[in-house]
Amino acid sequence: MPFGRKPNEFPSHLWTQCPSCNEMLFNKQLARNLNVCTKCDHHFRLGARERIELLVDKGSFHEHDAALTSGDPLGFTDSKPYPERIAAAQTKSGEKDAIITGEATIGDNPVILAVMDFEFMGGSMGTVVGEKITRAAERALAERRALVIVSASGGARMQEGTLALMQMAKILGALARLDQARLPYVSVITDPTTGGVLASYASLGDIIVAEPGALIRFSGERVTSGTVGEKLPTGFGKAEFLLERGFLDQIVPRPQLRERIGFFLTAFRAASQDLRWSL
């Protein structure tokens, strides 16, 4: 701890304690450092707007489908009705749903970008996320751009029932067409990515990278322990574990993401433009 002060001496609107190294971090400095701990490189979660800013070439982003919001197809109510939950999340976040999509360039490569935001109802995937990603993939196909999706999600949105589940098939249908057209798709997995998002587009990139320390699991902890009740080894379900198990191409620290994705896209594009290999 810096200067031997106790945590309660740090007002929470000014300071954040790093859960990894316990360092007290000045919020402004943390934000300047892309929400990465200046002492131990712990990657804090990052909002979708900030994420877009760090990923794309400066000023190149133009948002698509910003007005799309969810209906309530099931008339779903638990402790409160689903429309109220959405309205609350919208008010809190200023966003319409758990994803922002648009066009941009990354290292001068034209891309369609989709970035999820965990702060909006746990980044859950309902029909808005499904529709926006599907449109993104269809636009990438129509305009022959690469597709980059940044995932951060607790899984499918239960309040939309099987219609949420169907989004997995809907999105993957569009990704199949993109693949057939030999257009690149880069999946960026951030903390946390689980459930139906991991079991669909997050796991399918031509290149799949993750941020250090990200939790990446098919089953939520609650589901796993409730259903099967086994004890899990430490490090299980973290990005580093998945790299070792063969499911990630690389773990890329946040400050290097733009450059790294740009490298891969440039390689894929350089060769594709050269139609000499085209069959």
Added chain:
Amino acid sequence: MPFGRKPNEFPSHLWTQCPSCNEMLFNKQLARNLNVCTKCDHHFRLGARERIELLVDKGSFHEHDAALTSGDPLGFTDSKPYPERIAAAQTKSGEKDAIITGEATIGDNPVILAVMDFEFMGGSMGTVVGEKITRAAERALAERRALVIVSASGGARMQEGTLALMQMAKILGALARLDQARLPYVSVITDPTTGGVLASYASLGDIIVAEPGALIRFSGERVTSGTVGEKLPTGFGKAEFLLERGFLDQIVPRPQLRERIGFFLTAFRAASQDLRWSL
């Protein structure tokens, strides 16, 4: 043991002892039963000519490339020169090399058939085996027949060096074309199949079946224990083990092989003739 007689009371040209149940089996009866023990169903090895007879529709087999024999590209000598080894194997077996190929029908399905014989230099794959299988695959492609290969082999033939190794790439090049043309290839693995044969065509069938109890391993026991020195579990490397590990479609007892292969080929052919699904 039948009638309480000792093994030495059974002349070996008349009787064979089953290594699995110790039953003494009258050779003629064993042959009539397709070299399967009448008591415990142990599958003895079977020569290529007998194998062909049990596999194809009666009288439908016509041999191809019967005159092909091996040169001595390396001038290879160990305790005796390679050409002498070949000559000895030819004299002993009456065959030119470790494989017989030809056309036939199986359950009325037109096939090209290739059957290896372990008795000829341990069923080793040299350039004759490579050439005959490649020609078989090329004929299947040209005549739009299915390809059926029955493997029984200790692996690549060391006396032909890297030219034997190259046969794996040569054969698989032809199998790739067959696959692209959507023609079926059925791999039948018999005791024993190891090394370069297992690591090439034997492991690649649209359907892969094996006979009960067949030894099926990539590494010969000698190589494995010499190089790595680990102790192996019982049952390791037997057909039943491979089925459990996901590498075989089925284990098919010898008497059912023709009918089973016929069933699959009929299914594949019925649909392929129907060009409504053709894309």
Added chain:
Amino acid sequence: MLDRITGTKRTVEANGHLPVDANLITEPAQLASRVSAWEAVQAARNIQRPHTLDIVGRVFDRFHELHGDRGFRDDPAIVGGIADLDGRPVVIVGEQKGASTEENIARNFGMPHPEGYRKAMRLYRLAEKFHLPLITFIDTPGAYPGPEGEERGQAEAIAQSILLMARLQTPIVVVILGEGGSGGALALGVGDVVLAMQNAIYSVISPEGCAAILWRSPAEAERAAKAMRVSGPDLLELGVVDALIPEPAGGAHTDHAATAAAIRTALAAQLAKLERVPAADLMSARYERFRAFGALDEAGAAPPPPPPDSWWRRMMKRPSS
């Protein structure tokens, strides 16, 4: 404006290939009585309900099972092979529960590991290679959620499986036999026609799992099942399934033979229709079928164009209704 609530009507019409003579239920009103979601959950999980191999043995004339993923293990929770329906060869893939505790332990209660989905994918490709129609049977609480599944890529296997079905160039008929549990079900669920047994369920998360998260108590599973609308009639109204296959009056578990007979009738009719569809039409109809799912509100956007006439209407040269 709320412009795209997916409903049975739209989806069934777009895929309009459900023959009347197959005795299928395409409207909840056709049902004499409507089960509650929780009754459906219990019926779908009844251990005496016919499971995949039982149905396959009764529906098809011949069946030879094919094993293995060619990479790690033969998963007993997924079965598959080649079968024959009135001389028409098809590829079968289904999730397999047990009819007893012992069998359920051997079958892992119908919860596949990643190698199960990889076996399924191998058979999907086999179907495609030889232009064989693919028929899948869904019956799983979900993909196995334990550590071994995570280690070997449960999520990757499910994702690849869905992707492959979406692009597989051969007709696919999906039958939800009993429990359709989440992604582990959808990995077998992307088809040209999706049918469900009358008492089958299909859900994005198990009712218990949903209750544990939203109501903080698995005991609220009944409320969760109702809220998620998991029963056959619900699925029909949501358009998630195209039709229900009727079960015997007491439920499928009371009469396996009659249940199989109804499935056989339905499959024979679907295959007869699907085999007349040009492949390119099949692929775009499948894309559109899943593309349509949504419940969206888009301020200021023009209403979406009406879907083009389905291949079925074009083929039949009948006017749209």
Added chain:
Amino acid sequence: MLDRITGTKRTVEANGHLPVDANLITEPAQLASRVSAWEAVQAARNIQRPHTLDIVGRVFDRFHELHGDRGFRDDPAIVGGIADLDGRPVVIVGEQKGASTEENIARNFGMPHPEGYRKAMRLYRLAEKFHLPLITFIDTPGAYPGPEGEERGQAEAIAQSILLMARLQTPIVVVILGEGGSGGALALGVGDVVLAMQNAIYSVISPEGCAAILWRSPAEAERAAKAMRVSGPDLLELGVVDALIPEPAGGAHTDHAATAAAIRTALAAQLAKLERVPAADLMSARYERFRAFGALDEAGAAPPPPPPDSWWRRMMKRPSS
């Protein structure tokens, strides 16, 4: 009549795309002195010899490694990724030995498990999808022969890998860096051009393994190496490799930088040639390259037709020599 002894000449001519300016050795006579097979074995196995990542780091301008088979494990005995040679992006896959005992333990002495070959295949497909040339580096005693390898399908993985290379629709250049051990090497070895370092070896079975079987003593490995003709000049004469890349006078281990420079020159020249070949020609030339290997005697058969003019000659519109 012994009609088809494969020799360097035939193969190199059919593939006649070896540019003179790359300083390649296409005739044993070009070598100042010819190493014995056993000397080559020892040189190829020298722990100080440059291994794949060392070469990749020196040959290419940028390199980013890609990990994992997407199913079981990231095998450290096979490395791969995307690299850049004078602005030309390529996919790299290579077997990786260690330069120390610790590193060798981590790299399993360059002996891949099945998941290593499955990682390689994933990268082969990536190269194909984006029309990137594939460059492979072979350096392995062989595929790992232990039980885990058998359990996870060592044979299947190698077979699939060879099959995939045979049909991969993108140019492939193979470089045998050190030890080319049997099927475990061939899984990276099916290319349009196959080059070997001057002191590399390539064999159907390790000299020790061959000796143990034929001479019943691993101590006879030297005789086995000679009999199997595993050295660079032997491979050139047999046509198994198209050319040798010269090593520094003391061997590659004495000067990694000079070794890498020679490899870079060779690769740049090959890529420049190959990128001008139409894909269909590439595929048939690759087929013919491996199709030609044989040493056959066929009584009564007509001599085989002469091979058609290679794509290279056709492209260059020069008369056959």
